[in-house]
Amino acid sequence: MSDNGLFLTLEGIDGAGKSSHLDALEALFQAQGRTVVRTREPGGTALAETLRGLILEQPMDPLTESLLVFAARRDHVVQVIEPALARGDVVLCDRFTDATFAYQGAGRGFDDAVLSTLEQWVQAGRAGRAGRPASQLLQPDVTLWFDLAPEIAAQRLAGARVPDKFEAQPVEFFRRVAQGYADRASADARRFVRIDASQARDQVWQQVEAALVARGVFAGAAR
Numbered sequence: 658m659s660d661n662g663l664f665l666t667l668e669g670i671d672g673a674g675k676s677s678h679l680d681a682l683e684a685l686f687q688a689q690g691r692t693v694v695r696t697r698e699p700g701g702t703a704l705a706e707t708l709r710g711l712i713l714e715q716p717m718d719p720l721t722e723s724l725l726v727f728a729a730r731r732d733h734v735v736q737v738i739e740p741a742l743a744r745g746d747v748v749l750c751d752r753f754t755d756a757t758f759a760y761q762g763a764g765r766g767f768d769d770a771v772l773s774t775l776e777q778w779v780q781a782g783r784a785g786r787a788g789r790p791a792s793q794l795l796q797p798d799v800t801l802w803f804d805l806a807p808e809i810a811a812q813r814l815a816g817a818r819v820p821d822k823f824e825a826q827p828v829e830f831f832r833r834v835a836q837g838y839a840d841r842a843s844a845d846a847r848r849f850v851r852i853d854a855s856q857a858r859d860q861v862w863q864q865v866e867a868a869l870v871a872r873g874v875f876a877g878a879a880r
């Protein structure tokens with residue numbers, strides 16, 4: 658956290674319940690006097706939300722999917738995330754690049770080296786965060802990873818809403834995605850916080866709060 662801005666991401670397979678904690682997270686930071694920019698990927702700008710509709714609904718090959726995800730991300734980084742961090746805001750982002758490595762990389766079996774190249778293009782360069790050299794990629798400060806067995810996630814999702822292209826994938830796909838997240842987490846244990854999402858919602862929230870306090874993100878519970 659080289660400046661006062663905080664970039665916090667939420668990750669996990671579909672049905673892990675991460676998004677249900679966004680309201681409480683936003684309230685917690687606001688209670689600390691912070692300005693919160695709440696956003697999501699794919700999405701977060703008019704262009705990126707348009708791309709989201711295509712990514713979630715249209716069949717396409719994994720390279721096309723990856724290019725569209727990163728195109729949406731570029732617009733989001735330049736228009737929303739970097740300016741917010743430069744102002745010192747808290748950016749609460751529902752998914753970011755870890756999702757691409759988990760879904761397109763591990764889930765679809767697409768080439769991680771290509772994803773890494775796209776990551777370099779999109780998260781470095783002129784969108785440079787204040788005090789961040791152009792060679793240093795924009796990355797979240799903290800990533801809350803909601804870890805849940807794919808079988809339980811599938812039960813939670815069943816009948817909840819009309820599934821999009823990803824939610825309609827078989828459980829084997831989500832096993833690979835879950836493994837992708839586990840691999841990302843062990844490769845960057847300093848950034849990732851594993852949340853056991855199999856517990857009841859209140860207990861999951863307590864884990865989130867405790868993890869943020871332990872990381873020094875804020876002094877203590879605000880409720």
Ligand code: TMP
Binds near residue numbers: 713
């Ligand atoms: P959401 O339902 O949590 O908003 O996520 C949208 C879907 O998009 C979810 O199934 C995961 C998928 N996704 C990718 O496949 N790659 C990505 O890079 C991102 C950000 C999301």
